[in-house]
Amino acid sequence: MTLQVALFGSPRLIDGRGRVFEPTGVTSELLGLLIVHPGERASRDHLADCLWPDGDPDRNRKNLNTTLWRLRGMMEPDARGAYLHSHPGGYIGFNREADYSCDVEELESALSTVQTGNDQVLSDSQLDDLRRVAKLYRGDLLEGVMSEWVLPHRDRLARAYQECLLKLMKTTQLRDLTEESVYWAERILDQDPVREDVHRALMETYQHTGRRTLALRQYGRMRKILESELHTGPSRETEALYCKVIEQGTTNGDGGEQSPDLREVLEMLSAIQRQLAEGMHLLASHLTSRS
Numbered sequence: 001m002t003l004q005v006a007l008f009g010s011p012r013l014i015d016g017r018g019r020v021f022e023p024t025g026v027t028s029e030l031l032g033l034l035i036v037h038p039g040e041r042a043s044r045d046h047l048a049d050c051l052w053p054d055g056d057p058d059r060n061r062k063n064l065n066t067t068l069w070r071l072r073g074m075m076e077p078d079a080r081g082a083y084l085h086s087h088p089g090g091y092i093g094f095n096r097e098a099d100y101s102c103d104v105e106e107l108e109s110a111l112s113t114v115q116t117g118n119d120q121v122l123s124d125s126q127l128d129d130l131r132r133v134a135k136l137y138r139g140d141l142l143e144g145v146m147s148e149w150v151l152p153h154r155d156r157l158a159r160a161y162q163e164c165l166l167k168l169m170k171t172t173q174l175r176d177l178t179e180e181s182v183y184w185a186e187r188i189l190d191q192d193p194v195r196e197d198v199h200r201a202l203m204e205t206y207q208h209t210g211r212r213t214l215a216l217r218q219y220g221r222m223r224k225i226l227e228s229e230l231h232t233g234p235s236r237e238t239e240a241l242y243c244k245v246i247e248q249g250t251t252n253g254d255g256g257e258q259s260p261d262l263r264e265v266l267e268m269l270s271a272i273q274r275q276l277a278e279g280m281h282l283l284a285s286h287l288t289s290r291s
Helices: 025-036 044-051 057-075 103-112 124-134 150-174 178-191 196-208 212-229 236-248 262-290
Strands: 003-006 012-014 041-043 084-087 091-094 100-102
Touching: 025 044, 025 057, 025 091, 025 103, 025 150, 041 044, 044 057, 044 091, 057 084, 100 103, 103 124, 103 150, 124 150, 150 178, 150 196, 178 196, 196 212, 196 236, 212 236
Parallel strands: 003 100
Antiparallel strands: 003 012, 041 091, 084 091
């Protein structure tokens, strides 16, 4: 009977009968340690030190035994030893040969089947795999756990999720799956709102599908975020795209050409002025360095 292990967001276990268990506190942390932490097994002392870094060693070992008992009760209510193995020398390990699935491992496995280059076009099966695992990401790894050991794993898996979303966005954009591409782009910005390349991809998508107003709105949204979070403005590449959107206009449903309004013209001129100012600054720096 397959055990489903969910470590993204609030940890959750679902056994083969559909029973749901929600480990909390050190019990959830121990579950994460046994599955995410590198190595097939870990010593009891190491596990205890990770869970209670400032505690008394003897008390830590007793606490670990109690926590293991609680975790076994959730993972192995009917089959003792099916998932948690005790090894000689005081080592504990998770049985990866058992019948189980884990959201963390599924995300990493799906990403391992595609090349690291973000511009790769995914096959139908790869695309479907990434769509499926993207839905498994319900939040940060072991949400609520702030122990030192979990932080690098949480950061690594958050980056893996971002890579998954980026591949989905680019592939669906290339396949002209416009609304799905927009969906994945927005998911990326939910996680990392200062990704200028993603804002720009959305502008391009809106532009190519005749939705200039949305492209301009996306530019305004991005500019505010960059100024607020990074105290900087859009890059020259983004400013050039913005001017292109303004200049090109778009066709309305009735076939008429929509002209830019005064506000759009003023914003375009402002963007051009910023580009000229930056160019003059670079020219002045170059001439100074040569003198």
